[in-house]
Amino acid sequence: MKVGLLRAVGAATAVYGVAVAVVPDLLARPSGLVDAEGRTEPATRTSLRPLAWRDAVSGLAMALAPEGQALRTAAYVRMAADFGDAVLLGATLPGRDRKLKAAAVSVGWGALSVAGLLAGRQRRGSGVMRSVEAGPLRVRR
Structure with missing residues (x-):
């Protein structure tokens, strides 16, 4: 796990979330969620x-969670939100270009979290195979 990358993704997401909330x-x-004059309707702002x-809080969790399972869980929540956004926004935003851009941005952020989780993993096997690789197998007779 690359903690620094996960914390950076979390901090950036938190800042963006607060900015969009404001x-x-x-x-x-x-996203094309404005009227013909480029104004955002009150109902859209509310939505x-x-x-x-959600982005602010999940990003803050990634930025502040203790290293280990808590940080891993925060990253999984963030990834679910990003990949969910890719699917939902990619399917529902107005205009093909906006759909593609929103999906690409969302997948990109999710991929950064995936990279942070996978970085530093050993390429060797796991479980039983790892213990076999660690040393010779001794059989008592």
Whole structure:
């Protein structure tokens, strides 16, 4: 696990989440969730804020969770949110380009978390095979 990468992804996500909660247009405009004049409707702002707080809190969890299982769990939550966003936004945003961009950005952030979790893993086997590789097998007679 690459703790520094996971913490950086978490911090960036938390900052972005707070920013969108305060200014929902940061997400609404590039997503095409604005009217013909480029304004974000009040209902859209209301709908985006919980999504933004989810990002803020899950990012904060990644940034602050103790190393080990707690950080791993926070990363899994973040990955589920990112990959879920890729599927949902990629399927529902207006316009093909916006769908593709939103899916790519969401997959990209999720992939950073995956990379942080997988970095530093040993390439050797696990479980029984690892114990066999560790030393000679001795049989008593």
